[in-house]
Amino acid sequence: MNGKIALEEHFAINDTIEDSRVYARPEMWEGLRAKLLDFETERLDQMDEHGVEYAILSLNSPAVQAIFDVPRAIEVARKANDLLAEQIARHPKRFGGFAALPMQDPDAAARELERCVQQLGFHGFLVNGFCQVGSEDRVAYYDGDQYRDFWSVAAALKKPFYMHPRDPLASREPIYDGNPWLCGPTWAFAVETSIHALRLMGSGLFDRHPELQMVLGHLGEGIPFNVWRIDHILRKGRRGMAAEKEIGEYLRSNVHLTTSGNFRAPTLLSSMLEMGSDRIMFSVDYPFEKHADAASWFDTVHISENDRRKIGRDNAIKLFDLKL
Amino acid sequence: MNGKIALEEHFAINDTIEDSRVYARPEMWEGLRAKLLDFETERLDQMDEHGVEYAILSLNSPAVQAIFDVPRAIEVARKANDLLAEQIARHPKRFGGFAALPMQDPDAAARELERCVQQLGFHGFLVNGFCQVGSEDRVAYYDGDQYRDFWSVAAALKKPFYMHPRDPLASREPIYDGNPWLCGPTWAFAVETSIHALRLMGSGLFDRHPELQMVLGHLGEGIPFNVWRIDHILRKGRRGMAAEKEIGEYLRSNVHLTTSGNFRAPTLLSSMLEMGSDRIMFSVDYPFEKHADAASWFDTVHISENDRRKIGRDNAIKLFDLKL
Amino acid sequence: MNGKIALEEHFAINDTIEDSRVYARPEMWEGLRAKLLDFETERLDQMDEHGVEYAILSLNSPAVQAIFDVPRAIEVARKANDLLAEQIARHPKRFGGFAALPMQDPDAAARELERCVQQLGFHGFLVNGFCQVGSEDRVAYYDGDQYRDFWSVAAALKKPFYMHPRDPLASREPIYDGNPWLCGPTWAFAVETSIHALRLMGSGLFDRHPELQMVLGHLGEGIPFNVWRIDHILRKGRRGMAAEKEIGEYLRSNVHLTTSGNFRAPTLLSSMLEMGSDRIMFSVDYPFEKHADAASWFDTVHISENDRRKIGRDNAIKLFDLKL
Amino acid sequence: MNGKIALEEHFAINDTIEDSRVYARPEMWEGLRAKLLDFETERLDQMDEHGVEYAILSLNSPAVQAIFDVPRAIEVARKANDLLAEQIARHPKRFGGFAALPMQDPDAAARELERCVQQLGFHGFLVNGFCQVGSEDRVAYYDGDQYRDFWSVAAALKKPFYMHPRDPLASREPIYDGNPWLCGPTWAFAVETSIHALRLMGSGLFDRHPELQMVLGHLGEGIPFNVWRIDHILRKGRRGMAAEKEIGEYLRSNVHLTTSGNFRAPTLLSSMLEMGSDRIMFSVDYPFEKHADAASWFDTVHISENDRRKIGRDNAIKLFDLKL
Ligand SMILES: [Zn+2]
Numbered sequence A, B, C, D: 001m002n003g004k005i006a007l008e009e010h011f012a013i014n015d016t017i018e019d020s021r022v023y024a025r026p027e028m029w030e031g032l033r034a035k036l037l038d039f040e041t042e043r044l045d046q047m048d049e050h051g052v053e054y055a056i057l058s059l060n061s062p063a064v065q066a067i068f069d070v071p072r073a074i075e076v077a078r079k080a081n082d083l084l085a086e087q088i089a090r091h092p093k094r095f096g097g098f099a100a101l102p103m104q105d106p107d108a109a110a111r112e113l114e115r116c117v118q119q120l121g122f123h124g125f126l127v128n129g130f131c132q133v134g135s136e137d138r139v140a141y142y143d144g145d146q147y148r149d150f151w152s153v154a155a156a157l158k159k160p161f162y163m164h165p166r167d168p169l170a171s172r173e174p175i176y177d178g179n180p181w182l183c184g185p186t187w188a189f190a191v192e193t194s195i196h197a198l199r200l201m202g203s204g205l206f207d208r209h210p211e212l213q214m215v216l217g218h219l220g221e222g223i224p225f226n227v228w229r230i231d232h233i234l235r236k237g238r239r240g241m242a243a244e245k246e247i248g249e250y251l252r253s254n255v256h257l258t259t260s261g262n263f264r265a266p267t268l269l270s271s272m273l274e275m276g277s278d279r280i281m282f283s284v285d286y287p288f289e290k291h292a293d294a295a296s297w298f299d300t301v302h303i304s305e306n307d308r309r310k311i312g313r314d315n316a317i318k319l320f321d322l323k324l
C-alpha cells in the first residue's frame, strides 16, 4: 500500500544518541547510530521504498526522560525539538514532529509543548515513560498531582500524545536480575509502558480531559488482550482507582494503538475486536525495526482493504488533522 | 456443556486461609472464606449446577510459597496435601489434586511431589510463583540453578505443573506505589507470572526436559498476545537467553493455557491462533471467580462445538490421563 | 444496546400477505400474518423491548416482484408505498420506508421511486430479487439492458437499495426437487440473491454509478466467504464479465451488509475482515425473525463496543443520512 | 512447511481430457492439458518445490459423471482407476488414489469402489457431483433411494469420499444465462456442490452411516459461513428434511474441508471457528490452481504452527490412515 503514515519513528541528536547503544548488538551499533542521526538519506529512501509517505518523528528513548539534571533536560529537549523543526521545514510533505518534553519540570514541559505545537507546528508529544528527577533514582509518573496543570495545557492544545516505552531502572525491577534478555523490547518495555498507561487511565486524567488522546505502540503493550479481565476484576471493587469509568471505556474513547514492532495478525485481530479499526494505526519503530518487515506484513495481512486504508493512512490523517 | 473439567480451583486450610483476605472486599470476606474451606457443599453444588464434572484442586495463593520459615513451609505443604487427599478419596469422581510444594527447599519439594504423585495420586503440582526463603525479602525463582534436580524429579514423574500467580512483594515492585488497584488479578498477577514463566522458558528447562508441560491460567498471562514480538526481538540477539529454541516453540510444545478468570472471546481467539485449540483448557478460578460467569461464557462463546468439547473436557483428559 | 436501527423489517398489505404463508408452519401462520399487518402494537412493543429505536420498513417477499400482470404490479406497489407513508407519518421517529417497485416496468419503477423519495421521504428501495413479467415464467434480472435508465434515476436520487431474497421459481431450479427444506431461507434464498447481486456487480452497474450503494442481508448471502476465490478465478480470465473492477472492490465500495437472520459470530467476523465494520449494519428480518434472537446476540457478541455502536446505529445514520 | 499432503489434485486420461478445456483460456489450454496428463515430471517437480510430500490423485471433472452411456461410464472409470494404480505403484511414497466411479449404475459403482480399495489400495473415492444417466438431461443426485446399497458398501469400506464440484447443466440453471463468468469455479461450482452436499446431509445418510466421512473442497463450498442460519431456520420447521440431527452436527462429525482453491485467511478462520482445526486439510486443486499460490499462502497464513502441522499434514494422515 502506498501513502502509508508512520507514527513511531525515531531520530537522535548527539546528546541522546548513546541512550540507544544498549539496543544494538555491538557489531550493529554503527549502523543503528547512523540511521538515528540521519534524516534525508536512508530514512527517506526506506520510506519511499516501502510506501511510507509521511512520518511523525520523535526523539530516541529514554533521552530527555533520563536526564535527571532538570535544566539540562530542558535544554536538550529544546535542542532536539529545534533540530526536528528544521528537518520538517526541509521536508514538510514527509516529516512531522512529536515534541520531546522535560517532564522533570511540568511547567517547563507545558511551555515547551506550547512552543512546539504553536510555533513549530508539531502534532503533539511523545514521552518515553517515567522521568528521573533531580537524581538517578528519583522517578515520576505522570499520574502524579504535580502534572495536573501540565495535562490541562496539553488537553487545551488538542493534540494527542504518544506513551512510548523505556526500560525500568534496574534498582526498581529486580525481577529481571540475571535475565537481561527480558529487558528492552522483549518484555520489560511492555510491562513498564502498560502500567504507566494504566496509571494514567486509572487516575481520572481522561475524566478531566475527555477529549485527550493517548497513542500506544506495539499494538497496545498487552492491554487489549487483558482489558476485559481488568474491568471484570475492578467491577468487584475499585480498590482506590480514582477514575470514573472502566478501563475499557478509556481504551475505546481515549486510546489509539500503532502496529510498531508487533507485526502479527492474531494480535492485530484481537486488538481490532477490542478497539475497532478506527483506533489502530500503522507504524514501524524505525530504525529499531525495519520498514521491510513492517510494510511487507502490513501490506498483505488479511484484513479488509477498507481497514488497511484506514489503519495505514486515514486514521492518522483524521487524528492529527494532517494536510496530505 | 456438561462434563467440563476445571483446573484452577482453589481451597484453603486454616494455616493459609488468611492469605486470601486481601483479595476480597471486607463485606465479602466471610463468604469467600467459607467457600475456600468448603469441599462438599457449595463447591459441589456449583460444579453440578454449571456442568463441571471434575475439578483438580489446589491450595490458595501464595500460601506455602510465602512461608519463608522453611520447616514450616514443608509442614504446611504436607498438611494441605494430606487434607486434599482425604477429600479426593471421598469424591474420587469429582476431585483431583495438584500438590502444594515447599519450593524453599528444592529437595524437600521433590520428595513431597513424589509422595503426592506416587502415593496420593495427584496430577502434578501448582506453584504460586516465586517463594520467599529464610526471610521475608529473599526470593527464589525456579529457573535458579538450585532447582535443577527438582525439575529432573518433576519431569521423571511425567505430570504437568501449573504456574499460578501471586502478588509481587511491595519492596520489589515500587511501580505499583499509590496504585493498589493494579495489584492482584487486575494487572500485577499477569506481569509477575508471565515473567516467571518466561524465565523458565528462557532458562533451557524445556530443552533439558522436552516432555515437561507447564499450565498457565488466564489465557496465558498476556504471553500469546506478544509472543511473536518476543521472538522477533530475540532473533536480533539472544542477550544471554540460555534456551535453544524460540519462546513460541516452547509455548506450542510445552505450555497449556486455561481460561481461568479471562472469559473473553477475542482473547481466546488470539490464543487459539497462537497455540491451537489442543492446548487450551477450561477453568474457573473458583472461588475467586464464579462458575456462573465462567460457564455461561464458555458454554456459548462462538467457537466450534468440536473445540468446545476439546477445551471443555477432552484436552484435560488427555493431558492428565484422567480416568473419567 | 439501545438506539439500534434495523433495516430489513417487513410488513404486508392485504394484496401481498398470502405470499408469506409459505414461510410459516400452518400453526404459526395466524401469528405471522398478524405481525406483518401490524405497525403500531406488537411491532413497536418489540422494538421498544429490544432497544430498536428506528426501523426502515419494507413490503414482504416476493410481493410486487411476483405480480406478472404489470398494471397490477404498478398499482400494488403504489398502494403499499402509500400505506407505508401513512404509518411513517404517524411515527416519524420510529419508522422509515423502502419503496416497493414495479420492476416489471422499469419506467414506472423509476417514476414510483422518484415519488417515494421526493414526496414520501423514503430512504431508497428494497427489491425482492427478480421480477416476473407478463407471464408466470418470464423473469427479469436487473442487470438487463432494459434497466439502464432505471439505474440512472436511482443513482441520481442518491439513495441505497436493498437486494432482498425471494425463492426461485420451481421451474427454474430443479435442483431443489424433492428437498423442499432447502427452499426459502435455509439455502435457496442465499443462492438466488447472491447470484443476482453478483450479476449486478459484474454488469458494470457500479462503474456507471460509482456512488450507488446496495445493501445485502444475512451478512452478505455467502459472498464475503468466497469473494477472494471469485476474484482469484476472474484474474485468470474475465469470461464475459463486463465490469471494470474486481468483485471485491465493488463489495468494499458499493455494498453494505446487514445481520438480518444470521446471528452468528464467526460469520460476522469473516465479513468484518472482508468488508470492514463501516459497511455492516444491524437488522432483524422481523417478523420472520425475532427481535429477541437478533438483539440478544448482537448486544453481546464479542466485538468492540466501538464497532457495536457503528454496526448497531451509526453506520445506518451515515448511509441513509437519518435525522435521529 | 515441508511434508504437506494434498487431496484435491487432478489428472486426466485421453477419454476425459476434453472435459477440462472449458476451464482454460484458449492460449492456456495446451499447458493445462499437458499438466493433467502428466504424472512424473512437472507434477512431482511442483510438489517437490512447494513442500508437498504426498498427493491423493483424482480424475478431472466431470469425466465419468458426465458419460450418460452407462457401459461406457463403467469402462472409463475402470480405465482411469487402472492407470492411476499404475502411477501409484511407480511412486507409492508420493501418490495415492481416489477412485472414479460410474455412479450411473450404483451396483457397478459399488463393485468398482470395492475393487479400488481392496485391490488397488485407493483411499476412497471422489465424485464430481451429480451424474447423467442414460441421456444428457437425466440426472441423479446421490441422496436418491437407488443409492442406499451403494452407501452401505462405501461405509463398510471405511474410506472417506470427496464431493467435488461440477458445473450444472445449462438446461437446469437458467439463472446463469448471459453470465458465463459465473459458471465454473467463480460461483456455480460452490452452489451446485453445496446443495448436493446438503442433500446428502439432509437425507439421513449420516444417520445410517455415522462413521462415513465426506470431504468438501474450497473451504466448504460456502456451507460453514451459513450453517448457523440453516439450522436456525430448520429449528422452526423441518419441512421434509429426513435426517435426525442438525446440519451443523453432520458438518462437525462427518465432514472435512480442504483449502483447495480458496487461499484466504478470513475464510479459513471462519471455517475453523465452525469446524475446528481437526477437520481442515491442505489441498491445491492442481493443475487448475498453482502449488505456488496454495503453498505460499498456507505456509505463512497466521494460524498457530500447531494448526499448520495438523492442517498441512497430520489430519490427512489420521483420516486416511496413511503410512508416511
Ligand atoms: Zn519506539
Ligand SMILES: [Zn+2]
Pocket (backbone or CB within 6 Å): B008, B010, B164, B217, B260, B285, B288
Ligand atoms: Zn487462581
Ligand SMILES: [Zn+2]
Pocket (backbone or CB within 6 Å): C008, C010, C164, C217, C260, C285, C288
Ligand atoms: Zn427479509
Ligand SMILES: [Zn+2]
Pocket (backbone or CB within 6 Å): D008, D010, D164, D217, D260, D285, D288
Ligand atoms: Zn478440483
